[in-house]
Amino acid sequence: MEYQSDEKGTVMNRRRFTMVACAAALVTGSITVLITPASAAGVNASCKGSFRSTFSPSIIATVRSVTSTTNSQYNDCVTGRPGDGHNSSTNEVSCQSVRTTVAPVEETITWDYSEEPKQSKIVYNKVDVDGPSVIWEGKVASGRFQGDSARKVMQVTSWNQDGYQCLFPQNDVFSGELTEVGGDTEITITSIR
Incomplete structure (x- = not known):
């Protein structure tokens, strides 16, 4: 110069x-x-895995009270530790309404950490269904990552044999019985502080 x-x-x-x-x-x-993965946009957990949901009694063409139980395994983590998620809720649903899932839904995830708190209780208060994808958004209400935002994407890739007509009706005629679905899932927990 x-x-x-x-x-x-x-x-x-x-x-x-x-x-x-x-x-x-x-x-x-x-x-x-x-x-730097640990500091990328304040992400505290970013994990992929699988899920399985069961419905009891099965979801049918007419509305009835059904208990949905979902177990998720978040075992492939870019940030954070692996964990197992669980939620159960009872709602009035039918084949027609199952694709517009009711919120809020609570999920408890037990993380693979040696120190407390080992669990996160997440309340999902927004849901968006886009084809076979279900996108949940909410907040960690208590435990590890309390106060952080949470986003969970579930990609439905399998269902019981009679469930296809319930999920994907022909000529808008709902039939069959949906007893379970499964597929891939991913969760991202981001600090909002």
């Missing part, structure tokens, strides 16, 4: 050099922060 002979020019060139150096350090620092 060439400096001018007068004091003002020298100061201006040094300032430019300093600003460029600071900008380069800032960009380099930002890249480091973005590629």
